[in-house]
Each structure stands twice: as structure tokens, then as C-alpha cells.
Amino acid sequence: MTADVANGPVRLPILMYHGLHAGADSRGRFDPVYSVAPDRFARQLDWIQAQGYRCMLLDEAMQQRGNRALVISFDDGDVSNIEIALPLLLERGMKAEFYITTGFIGASGMLSANEVRQLAAAGMGIGSHGCSHAFLEDLDTTALMSELDDSRIRLQALSRRPVDAIALPGGRGGERELHAAQSLGYRHLLGSVPGPNHRARGDRCLQRLAITRNLQMEEFASLVRWQGLSPRLLQARHAALSLPKRVLGNAGYQRLRERLL
Numbered sequence: 085m086t087a088d089v090a091n092g093p094v095r096l097p098i099l100m101y102h103g104l105h106a107g108a109d110s111r112g113r114f115d116p117v118y119s120v121a122p123d124r125f126a127r128q129l130d131w132i133q134a135q136g137y138r139c140m141l142l143d144e145a146m147q148q149r150g151n152r153a154l155v156i157s158f159d160d161g162d163v164s165n166i167e168i169a170l171p172l173l174l175e176r177g178m179k180a181e182f183y184i185t186t187g188f189i190g191a192s193g194m195l196s197a198n199e200v201r202q203l204a205a206a207g208m209g210i211g212s213h214g215c216s217h218a219f220l221e222d223l224d225t226t227a228l229m230s231e232l233d234d235s236r237i238r239l240q241a242l243s244r245r246p247v248d249a250i251a252l253p254g255g256r257g258g259e260r261e262l263h264a265a266q267s268l269g270y271r272h273l274l275g276s277v278p279g280p281n282h283r284a285r286g287d288r289c290l291q292r293l294a295i296t297r298n299l300q301m302e303e304f305a306s307l308v309r310w311q312g313l314s315p316r317l318l319q320a321r322h323a324a325l326s327l328p329k330r331v332l333g334n335a336g337y338q339r340l341r342e343r344l345l
């Protein structure tokens with residue numbers, strides 16, 4: 085075993101989902117890009133199992149030495165996380181991480197406090213996705229620290245477990261956010277830069293694979309394997325979306341995105 089391999093997984097696909105919605109009238113908050121149809125999600129889980137991937141919580145996956153570990157994650161805390169995703173995961177003996185924006189708890193279409201407790205009690209991972217979903221890199225230090233810490237305290241109280249991972253709202257953040265999170269006791273920071281996490285380490289932002297509504301099965305397979313054209317297309321799309329972010333700033337980008345979608 086080489087030193088590199090001893091440091092963690094050789095490769096770690098971390099899938100990023102949001103809500104699971106058949107259509108715009110489904111319960112929860114439908115998003116035309118990020119809402120994945122439940123039957124498609126179920127087929128993706130079946131493919132993961134058939135391929136011999138071992139789906140596990142992030143902490144456990146980071147200790148793995150091979151390249152068969154895989155992590156499923158959900159952002160925001162849509163009510164479909166418990167109504168649709170949880171039963172499909174439990175049927176297959178699979179676990180997932182739920183990164184929850186605490187300010188959304190109890191809002192229309194979102195998880196209630198009790199449902200967050202139920203996800204934790206079912207063995208799922210609970211992590212932070214901020215308090216307000218503000219993009220952390222836009223905030224001054226005081227606001228940044230309270231987004232990180234207040235969300236963590238609330239989720240620890242609900243899950244009755246340590247919360248040591250945060251998914252960056254909007255995927256936005258860098259060194260400052262990483263160091264601030266680590267100073268408060270977070271061990272894992274997840275972004276939305278697409279990538280296979282070669283030799284993933286806790287002291288860097290983890291890459292994730294955005295699973296979008298129109299992703300076909302072959303494209304999904306290509307992304308998880310990080311082979312073929314789909315990884316390049318995802319990277320190109322991420323780069324194309326990052327450019328207006330830099331030029332317009334986060335607020336301007338958000339207005340542009342809303343208009344385009």
C-alpha cells in the first residue's frame with residue numbers, strides 16, 4: 085500500500101441531490117434543474133448497488149482504502165428527503181447524508197424539526213447547509229461564524245449527534261470558509277465543484293457530482309465512474325456558470341440564474 089492510498093479513498097464519488105419530485109405539483113420545492121424524478125432516483129440506486137459500489141456515510145467513506153466507496157448527499161432539506169428518499173434508501177440498506185439549511189426547517193415544502201430527528205434516528209447522516217442559505221463568501225466574519233455555528237448547534241440538538249460536515253450553500257466558498265469551519269470543529273467541507281475526489285482529504289473542499297433532472301442513465305454511470313464525456317461536460321458547465329459568478333458577483337449571478345431558469 086502506498087502512502088497516498090493510506091491517506092484515504094483512492095477515488096470517492098459524492099453525489100449531490102436536492103429534491104425528488106415527479107413534477108412541479110409534487111410535494112416539496114420543485115426545481116426544474118435539480119428536482120430528480122423518484123423513479124429515476126430509484127434506478128440510480130439500483131445501478132449503484134449492481135455495480136458493487138458501497139454506499140456509506142461520509143466519515144466512513146473517508147476511511148476507506150479502495151475505490152468502491154460512494155456517498156449520496158442531499159442539500160437544502162426538502163420534504164421529499166424523508167417522504168421519497170428515505171424509504172427508497174432503507175429498502176436497499178443504503179445511507180445518505182442530508183445537509184440541511186436550518187432556517188428552512190418547518191417552512192412550506194421543507195423538513196420539519198421532527199423529520200430531521202427521524203432522518204437521524206434512521207441512521208442517516210445530518211450535516212449543515214448554513215442557517216439562511218446565504219453564500220458564505222459574501223458574508224463578513226461575524227455573519228460567517230454565526231451561519232456555521234448556529235446551524236451546527238441546532239442540528240446537533242435535533243440529531244443528538246456531532247455535526248461535523250457542511251455543504252457550502254451555492255457551492256460558494258474557499259480558504260476563509262474552510263478555516264472558519266475547521267476552527268469551529270467541522271471536519272468536512274463540501275462544495276459543488278465537480279470531480280472524483282482523488283485521494284480525498286479532510287483539509288480540502290470535497291468535490292461533488294450534481295445529479296440533475298435530465299441526466300440519462302448512461303450519463304449518470306459515466307459521471308460516477310468519472311469516465312467518458314459526461315465528466316467533461318459537467319466540468320465545462322460548472323466553469324461556464326462560474327464565469328458570470330465572478331463577473332456579476334453572487335447577487336447578480338443569482339438574478340441571472342433565476343431569469344434563465
Ligand SMILES: [Zn+2]
Pocket residue numbers: 159160213217253254
Ligand atoms: Zn443549497
